Amino acid sequence: MADVRLAESALDPVAEIAAFNARYPTSGGIVTFLGQVREGGGVEALELKHYGPMTLPGMVELARITQARWPLEGLLIVHRSGIMCPGDPIVLVAAAARHRRDAFEAADFAMDHLKSESWFWKREKTANGWRWIEPREQDHDDLERWR
Amino acid sequence: MADVRLAESALDPVAEIAAFNARYPTSGGIVTFLGQVREGGGVEALELKHYGPMTLPGMVELARITQARWPLEGLLIVHRSGIMCPGDPIVLVAAAARHRRDAFEAADFAMDHLKSESWFWKREKTANGWRWIEPREQDHDDLERWR
Amino acid sequence: MARLIFLGRLEDIAGTGEMSVASGPVEHILAALDPALAVQLLGEKVRMALNGRLLTDMGGIVLGEGDELAFLPPVSGG
Amino acid sequence: MARLIFLGRLEDIAGTGEMSVASGPVEHILAALDPALAVQLLGEKVRMALNGRLLTDMGGIVLGEGDELAFLPPVSGG
Numbered sequence: 001m002a003d004v005r006l007a008e009s010a011l012d013p014v015a016e017i018a019a020f021n022a023r024y025p026t027s028g029g030i031v032t033f034l035g036q037v038r039e040g041g042g043v044e045a046l047e048l049k050h051y052g053p054m055t056l057p058g059m060v061e062l063a064r065i066t067q068a069r070w071p072l073e074g075l076l077i078v079h080r081s082g083i084m085c086p087g088d089p090i091v092l093v094a095a096a097a098r099h100r101r102d103a104f105e106a107a108d109f110a111m112d113h114l115k116s117e118s119w120f121w122k123r124e125k126t127a128n129g130w131r132w133i134e135p136r137e138q139d140h141d142d143l144e145r146w147r
Numbered sequence: 148m149a150d151v152r153l154a155e156s157a158l159d160p161v162a163e164i165a166a167f168n169a170r171y172p173t174s175g176g177i178v179t180f181l182g183q184v185r186e187g188g189g190v191e192a193l194e195l196k197h198y199g200p201m202t203l204p205g206m207v208e209l210a211r212i213t214q215a216r217w218p219l220e221g222l223l224i225v226h227r228s229g230i231m232c233p234g235d236p237i238v239l240v241a242a243a244a245r246h247r248r249d250a251f252e253a254a255d256f257a258m259d260h261l262k263s264e265s266w267f268w269k270r271e272k273t274a275n276g277w278r279w280i281e282p283r284e285q286d287h288d289d290l291e292r293w294r
Numbered sequence: 295m296a297r298l299i300f301l302g303r304l305e306d307i308a309g310t311g312e313m314s315v316a317s318g319p320v321e322h323i324l325a326a327l328d329p330a331l332a333v334q335l336l337g338e339k340v341r342m343a344l345n346g347r348l349l350t351d352m353g354g355i356v357l358g359e360g361d362e363l364a365f366l367p368p369v370s371g372g
Numbered sequence: 373m374a375r376l377i378f379l380g381r382l383e384d385i386a387g388t389g390e391m392s393v394a395s396g397p398v399e400h401i402l403a404a405l406d407p408a409l410a411v412q413l414l415g416e417k418v419r420m421a422l423n424g425r426l427l428t429d430m431g432g433i434v435l436g437e438g439d440e441l442a443f444l445p446p447v448s449g450g
Contacts, residue, residue, distance in 0.1 A: 014161060025185075025234040029183075033176065034177040034179075079372075098185070100182065100258060100450075103180075104258075115370070119366070121302030121370060204424070238449070262449055268379055270381075282447065
């Protein structure tokens with residue numbers, strides 16, 4: 001059972017993790033990834049845009065593929081859209097499995113694909129104004145690991 | 148800064164994760180691993196024994212090696228000893244880094260080494276009584292990935 | 295009428311996220327746009343989706359009444 | 373006096389986690405134990421630590437007053 005959501009307003013990772021952990025007492029290992037807007041470095045705000053007809057359906061499909069590839073007992077994918085401030089959570093992925101390697105790999109895989117194969121567009125605001133963020137070369141290399 | 152502890156009594160992973168996340172607002176990515184005693188499968192209790200002069204010093208050394216290998220902003224390793232029940236947390240690892248791959252790899256590395264290169268001995272109780280758990284072949288293969 | 299949707303940086307270039315256009319062949323619709331925008335929309339990294347489905351080949355696409363054509367520059371999530 | 377420490381399944385075999393023994397060469401100490409236990413302690417997967425430090429070679433070890441020799445079977449954490 002995957003729980004996949006696009007969050008238009010603040011996401012509470014601790015509450016999400018608490019609920020997820022409580023749901024999977026039979027899982028030997030639970031891996032979570034929290035991505036957040038970095039404090040420092042001059043970023044004043046970050047905006048993530050999505051495209052209604054494709055973004056959430058794409059995330060649901062990613063969850064399906066992830067569950068088909070690893071024997072998971074639970075999978076959570078929550079991704080913000082909208083404007084965020086430094087320190088705000090952007091994305092939370094949690095994977096529960098009997099064995100820890102499956103949980104690690106599934107969470108890692110889901111994050112790599114959210115980062116550079118999901119329908120989000122990100123821009124950040126610094127003292128110089130807003131700037132769109134293009135995917136990094138590293139993001140493509142990360143994806144290649146799974147092919 | 149690593150936070151490394153041997154917990155002789157119940158460990159509260161949600162409180163630990165909340166405190167860890169709050170400590171690292173400059174980290175773009177935080178990966179946590181929670182290992183817990185599986186419910187179901189007939190295990191009634193699990194006991195982890197340690198050896199005072201070596202177990203915690205070994206965990207501290209593991210944290211040092213992990214931090215030397217990846218650029219982390221924070222690392223948490225908490226491992227239970229004593230008797231646990233199904234659903235109880237056994238181990239919690241959290242790694243905070245600017246970039247997500249460093250956090251994923253560091254947490255994965257620390258877990259592989261806690262599992263089969265740290266000074267713990269584990270036994271479980273089923274209807275047939277207590278039985279010592281030997282490391283699995285898979286655990287050794289997991290370690291080999293880092294050499 | 296049909297709709298063009300501009301995502302990410304294409305929204306900045308177009309000055310709007312969405313534009314109503316007359317139905318018809320996509321090439322005619324693009325030819326009627328500001329050429330600076332049209333060049334960006336046809337960039338090799340820009341993908342297109344018709345009514346939420348990714349197009350693998352844009353040749354010969356005709357927008358009908360109520361169709362929505364989205365222009366998708368490289369993504370960046372997480 | 374010195375101390376032997378039995379970890380993991382070795383504690384079950386010894387029937388105790390800890391045993392006081394007279395100081396002296398380890399081989400003499402082991403020879404005085406129940407042979408069934410001594411065989412297990414010398415198993416190839418069992419490592420030894422003297423006062424908390426892993427021994428790489430047990431040859432010629434002599435336990436002095438207050439020394440602690442631990443027998444460490446394969447570990448299993450997490």
